[in-house]
Amino acid sequence: MGKTLFEKIWESHVVVEKQNEPSLIYVDRHLIHEVTSPQAFDGLRLNNRKVRRPDLTIATMDHNVPTNDRSLPILDQTSAIQIKTLEKNCKDFGIKLFDINSPNQGIVHVIGPQLGITLPGTTIVCGDSHTSTHGAFGALALGIGTSDVEHVLASQTLWLEKPTPFEIRVEGKRKDPHAVTAKDIVLSIIKHIGTGGGTGTVIEYRGEGITDLTMEQRMTICNMSIEAGARAGLIAPDDKTYDYLRGREYTPKNYESLVDSWRDNLKTDSDAKFEKQFVLHIDDIAPQVSWGTNPGMTCDVTDSIPSPDEFSKGDSNQKKGAEKALAYMDLKPGTAIEDIKIDRVFIGSCTNARLEDLIEASKVIKGQKISPHVRAMVVPGSQMVKKQAEEMGLDKIFIDANFEWREAGCSMCLGMNPDILSPGERCASTSNRNFEGRQGTGGRTHLVSPVMAAAAAIKGHFVDVRKMDLS
Amino acid sequence: MDSFKNVTSIVTPLDKVNVDTDQIVPKQFLKLIQKSGFGKFLFFDWRYDENENKKPDFVLNDSKYDGSKILVTGDNFGCGSSREHAVWALLDYGFSVIIAPSFADIFFSNCFKNGILPISLDEKTVEKLQQETRPIEVDLEKQTIKTLSEEISFEIDPHKKKILLEGLDDIAQTLQYEDEITEFEKNSKIPSVL
Numbered sequence: 001m002g003k004t005l006f007e008k009i010w011e012s013h014v015v016v017e018k019q020n021e022p023s024l025i026y027v028d029r030h031l032i033h034e035v036t037s038p039q040a041f042d043g044l045r046l047n048n049r050k051v052r053r054p055d056l057t058i059a060t061m062d063h064n065v066p067t068n069d070r071s072l073p074i075l076d077q078t079s080a081i082q083i084k085t086l087e088k089n090c091k092d093f094g095i096k097l098f099d100i101n102s103p104n105q106g107i108v109h110v111i112g113p114q115l116g117i118t119l120p121g122t123t124i125v126c127g128d129s130h131t132s133t134h135g136a137f138g139a140l141a142l143g144i145g146t147s148d149v150e151h152v153l154a155s156q157t158l159w160l161e162k163p164t165p166f167e168i169r170v171e172g173k174r175k176d177p178h179a180v181t182a183k184d185i186v187l188s189i190i191k192h193i194g195t196g197g198g199t200g201t202v203i204e205y206r207g208e209g210i211t212d213l214t215m216e217q218r219m220t221i222c223n224m225s226i227e228a229g230a231r232a233g234l235i236a237p238d239d240k241t242y243d244y245l246r247g248r249e250y251t252p253k254n255y256e257s258l259v260d261s262w263r264d265n266l267k268t269d270s271d272a273k274f275e276k277q278f279v280l281h282i283d284d285i286a287p288q289v290s291w292g293t294n295p296g297m298t299c300d301v302t303d304s305i306p307s308p309d310e311f312s313k314g315d316s317n318q319k320k321g322a323e324k325a326l327a328y329m330d331l332k333p334g335t336a337i338e339d340i341k342i343d344r345v346f347i348g349s350c351t352n353a354r355l356e357d358l359i360e361a362s363k364v365i366k367g368q369k370i371s372p373h374v375r376a377m378v379v380p381g382s383q384m385v386k387k388q389a390e391e392m393g394l395d396k397i398f399i400d401a402n403f404e405w406r407e408a409g410c411s412m413c414l415g416m417n418p419d420i421l422s423p424g425e426r427c428a429s430t431s432n433r434n435f436e437g438r439q440g441t442g443g444r445t446h447l448v449s450p451v452m453a454a455a456a457a458i459k460g461h462f463v464d465v466r467k468m469d470l471s
Numbered sequence: 472m473d474s475f476k477n478v479t480s481i482v483t484p485l486d487k488v489n490v491d492t493d494q495i496v497p498k499q500f501l502k503l504i505q506k507s508g509f510g511k512f513l514f515f516d517w518r519y520d521e522n523e524n525k526k527p528d529f530v531l532n533d534s535k536y537d538g539s540k541i542l543v544t545g546d547n548f549g550c551g552s553s554r555e556h557a558v559w560a561l562l563d564y565g566f567s568v569i570i571a572p573s574f575a576d577i578f579f580s581n582c583f584k585n586g587i588l589p590i591s592l593d594e595k596t597v598e599k600l601q602q603e604t605r606p607i608e609v610d611l612e613k614q615t616i617k618t619l620s621e622e623i624s625f626e627i628d629p630h631k632k633k634i635l636l637e638g639l640d641d642i643a644q645t646l647q648y649e650d651e652i653t654e655f656e657k658n659s660k661i662p663s664v665l
Contacts, residue, residue, distance in 0.1 A: 015655045016648050021630040024648060028661045036554065038504035049642070052652075055663035064502060078502035085504050096665060117664050129553040129577060143577055145555035146506075147584035147641070155645045157652060161628075163576075195489055196547040199576055229550060231576050252662040261660070294489050294550075317488045317545055317594075324487075414552075416498045423521065433551060435493040437516045 002269025004165040005236050006202040009140040009266075013123050015157055022159040028122035029139075030152050031108045032059040032095065034086040035416070036127030040150035041089040051093040052156045058117055059090050060098040062107045064416040067379050067406035070100060079417065093153075104249070106382020106408040109133040109350040113219065114384055116248030120237040120262045125152055130350045130432065132225040135234035136218035137241055138266050140202070142232050163231040166201035167274035168193075170209030172283035178360060179466040180287055182217035183352060183430070183449035185209065186224040187288035189280055191298040198230030201276060204268060205235050209282045215244040216356040223351045224432055227295040236267045287465055289337050290434045290447040292325035297434070299337065301452065301464045307333035328436055329444050330424075337462050340446070344427040345376035345457040346439070347403075347450055349413035352430035353381030355388050357450040362394045364454035364468060365401040371460030377404040377419070379411040403457070415440045428456040472586050474638035478568050479608040480540035484601035485530055490544060491551035492578060496560045509556055510563030531564075541568045541609065543600045548589075549578025558585045568609050570616075572597050583631050586638065590616070590625045611635060 003011070016024035030053075037059070044051070051057060064079040066072075074080040083100065090097040098104040104111055109130050112118040120138035125131060127149040134141035148158055168189060174180040190197070203225050210218065218235050225233025242259045245251055252258060286300035299306065308326065310333075312319035326332070331340070347353065347361055358378065370376050378398050380386035386408055389395060395405045412419040413431035415438065421427055423442025430453050431438075434445040448456065455465040500512040517529050525532045542561070548571040549557060558581045561569065569582070570590045582589045588611060592600070600607070600616070600623075608617040611632060616623040633639070 015651050024645065024651070026652070026655050026659070028659075029664065035501050039506045039555075042505070043642075047642070053663075055665050058664055076502075082502050082504060119661065122661055127553060129551065143553040145553055145558070145577060145581035145584065147555060147581065151642050151645065154642045155652065156656075157645060157648075159641070159645070195550055196573060196575070199547070199573065226551075229547065229575055250664055254662065258660070294491070320486075321488050414493075414498050416501060433491075433493065435491045435551060437497055438493050441497070441499075441516055441521070 001273060002271035004268045004272045004274060005138065005204055005266060006140060006165050006234060009121055009123065010162060022161045024157050025123060025160050027125050027152050027156050027158060028056060029117060029124040030057045031112055031124065031126035031131070032057060032149070033063055033108050033128065034061045034082045035063040036146050037089065037149055038082065038085045039146050040153055041093065043150040044153060049154045051095065051153045054094040056156065057095045057153070059086060059095050060105055060108050060111060061086055061100055063410045063414065065100055065409040066417050067409045067411045067419060070407055076418065103383050103387070106384065107350045107353065107410055109223065110354060110381035110385065113137060113244070114248065114382060116245050116251030119245065119258070120241060121266050125158065129226045130223050132230070132233045133219050133223040133350055135222040135225065135232050136215060137245070138234055138237035140232055140234065143226060163200055163202045164275040166198060166203045166230065166276040168203050168205050169207040169277070169279045170205060170282055171207050171279060172209055172281045173212065174282050174285070176466055178363070179451060180285055181360070181449040181451060182213055182220040184285060184288045185280065185282055186221045187290065187295065187298045187447060188285050189278070190224065190228045190295045191288070192280065193228055193278055195227060195294045195296040196229045198225060198228035201230050203228070203230045203233040205233060209280070210235055211238065214356060215240055216354040219354070220351055224295065227432055237262055287449060287452050289452065289462055291329065291331060291337070292322060293328055293434055293436050295432065295434060295447060297322065297325055298447065301337050301462060303337055305331050305333050305335045305337070338464065339461065341426070341461045342374060342428045342456050343425045344421060345370070345374060345453050346379070346412045346427055346429040346431065347377070347453050348379030348381070348411050349431035350381065350410070351432040352450050353379060353385065355385050357430065358385070358389050358394050359392070361450040361454040362397045364451050364465065365458060366397050368401055368458050370402045370457040374457050374460055376402070376457040377406055377412070379406040379419070380408050382408045412439050414438060428453045428462065472638045472640065475567070475586055475588060475611050475635035477608065477610045478540050479606050480538070481536065481606050482541045482543045482600055482603055483530055483536045483539040485542055485544040486601060488545035489547045489550055492549055492554050492557040493551055495549065495557035496554060501554060501556055506559050508563060509560035510565070513560040513564045538565065540565055541570065541607065542566045543570045543597060546572045548574050550575035553577045555581045558582055558587055562587055570597060570600060583634055584641065586635060588635060592623065592625060596623060
């Protein structure tokens with residue numbers, strides 16, 4: 001019987017295999033940031049261990065770095081200590097660090113691909129659940145906890161139970177690809193399969209709706225695999241993948257010979273078997289807006305807030321969850337999504353802060369001003385994205401519309417730095433999680449695409465971006 | 472890691488589904504660089520109001536659950552962020568067993584690295600255990616949960632069971648495979664980053 005792409009990558013990385021036990025899997029790339037690594041380095045010191053392969057390990061600082069003027073000192077002392085600790089750990093253990101002043105600094109899942117560190121067919125881990133992003137390149141990319149970060153630092157391997165392969169086919173063509181985006185595709189998937197729908201699996205996204213996407217759009221899809229509970233998500237590499245990585249700063253010297261072998265090997269065989277399958281038809285999908293406190297609580301922009309009964313389909317626990325979510329979000333069933341007013345707009349995060357995201361959002365706002373009661377910010381995913389956007393004049397478009405134009409980092413996706421919502425504030429956000437308090441205690445998050453966030457900034461409430469001129 | 476001992480305790484019922492790790496430990500507490508002391512931040516935004524006064528309606532603030540070592544909760548517990556701080560907070564607070572119909576993958580894996588036993592049981596049994604007001608006994612060796620009225624058995628992967636019972640140092644185990652790792656590296660075609 002044939003094999004899936006995931007199984008091929010898995011098998012080519014098994015170091016030790018035992019019956020009915022986890023396998024020891026080799027890690028090709030280990031990405032590190034300031035929040036989930038300090039305790040791992042402490043563990044190494046305590047046991048007098050070294051980093052086995054500093055040459056396969058790359059660090060940056062993204063989660064709690066301020067996104068205002070970088071020449072100013074970091075006011076939050078605990079953040080400053082965490083950042084200094086990463087600097088010291090990288091120095092002590094010989095790890096390459098893109099620090100706050102590096103032109104390569106940025107969100108770890110934005111810089112990996114941008115620098116050519118992310119490669120097809122590899123295993124990539126990071127102490128961050130959105131590591132699934134790198135799966136867009138046909139890599140097996142897993143988010144791990146801090147104990148596993150320490151384990152990889154010490155041994156360059158991980159004990160893993162083999163997840164099962166899950167095929168998600170995305171069929172058809174979007175009618176208006178500028179208004180209905182990759183974010184809307186992945187939110188639709190999570191809306192259907194739920195936040196636990198992918199538990200224990202590695203999703204392979206397939207079909208015309210996926211191969212049509214650019215690499216940056218594919219990253220948005222794979223990024224949110226974890227929001228469906230999946231261990232990872234991936235997409236088979238093709239010419240778009242190979243072209244994207246060619247000639248980047250850390251792309252390997254023998255890249256072309258690697259590409260030749262990837263072309264032959266990195267695909268799911270026609271007779272391979274998936275344990276689980278789901279099909280999404282995208283010809284008629286609408287822009288999506290989340291209304292609740294997990295990413296599965298999402299509906300079309302043309303819909304109204306569902307009643308807990310309608311949402312839960314008879315499941316009493318889900319009903320309770322929906323009631324609680326609506327209370328937290330201060331929303332009532334039957335309210336049209338387009339009637340929901342917003343206070344804040346956040347365009348950023350490892351889901352949607354790449355150059356294409358900023359280009360698309362800028363088309364919506366060009367020549368307009370944001371609604372007077374809205375505060376809006378753009379936080380580019382990396383310093384390189386910021387520079388490229390500035391070279392195109394996108395910063396001017398945003399600033400002229402009264403957006404704040406920031407330095408790179410995770411920022412208000414998780415509010416570890418000073419960029420947070422105040423209690424009760426409602427935000428149209430291009431990030432990945434609408435959990436209670438995620439963007440600030442008491443803050444209310446609605447997940448949307450960059451163009452939907454930009455449109456909401458202009459109008460002051462959600463609006464179907466398909467009605468706007470994006471030419 | 473300490474080896475897992477049998478636990479006898481009253482249960483703390485947390486009747487919620489899809490509890491994400493952002494709720495278990497909110498982001499403002501992820502800036503610490505040690506593993507200890509996270510218990511006071513556990514479920515912080517549910518436990519305390521904006522003035523850091525205890526919210527009386529939250530289960531952890533009900534004194535009858537003081538000293539409980541067993542949390543019984545809803546489907547898909549620990550979803551979202553991979554932060555191991557969530558497990559450190561549960562452990563530091565005093566929980567060593569978590570019972571739910573299902574767990575998110577990364578959280579589940581993180582539990583075993585820190586000596587917490589996560590037990591999956593069907594929804595009906597979990598609901599029944601949430602109602603249990605008398606102490607229950609969790610025996611990992613026998614894979615049973617004893618209440619005053621019945622004995623419930625649970626499944627656990629034998630390898631994971633061994634890790635908990637023996638309190639094994641994962642890394643020391645792995646480093647015994649030095650030869651295999653070196654051999655793998657010799658054959659790998661993936662070049663260094665630098």
